[in-house]
Amino acid sequence: MSLEKDFEAFKNAAETRKKIFDEAVNYYKSRSFQWNEYPKNSNSNAISKIESAVYAFFVKNPSGRAERILAAVGDKKMSQKDNHLPKLNTNCQELFKRKGCLYIGSVTSETLEERIKQHWREKNNDVSNKTYALKLCDWIGEAEISKDDITVYFCDMTGQREEIVRAVEDCLAAVHCPLLGKRGDSPKG
16 A cells, blocks of 8 residues: 555545544534433433433542542452453543542443443442443442442433544543543443
8 A cells, every 4th residue: 555545544534533523522512412410329211211422420529539549440450350440540640639530431332321330330240341341349449439429420412423422422531531441442441
């Protein structure tokens, strides 16, 4: 393949990505984008039907908790190598101390309710070790955090294309710099 052909392919890919991000920005600016607090004890039919959303986990009173969270998740990652826990974003510690953003994710292939349950992992069989998720119950005790210290917000993006949902997720992550989780098109984690 010649450099000229590579350049054209690169240029086309960049233009496609720009269009997707432009649509994501327009969606975010619209009145359609709205954070809602995810209920702690959800039995809502409306939430159980959402299949396209972005969501964010925030920790209350985050100052002084970043190191404990990173240590607890890091220890679990080392001791349970087959358990897919999220990436540690040590470069986000200072922003975490101010904003408290623990994790930002999206869902497009299952319900929001199912995905949030995977992140809580209240029972070992709630989610496979092969699934990338926070698996909070695996480590929050060691981090000295309770369930009441965590608030989940979501934006229902029903009707939006998967590419737009993921672009909104990536842009929100760039703004909030979550302490845990990968960004981009790679597998979660």
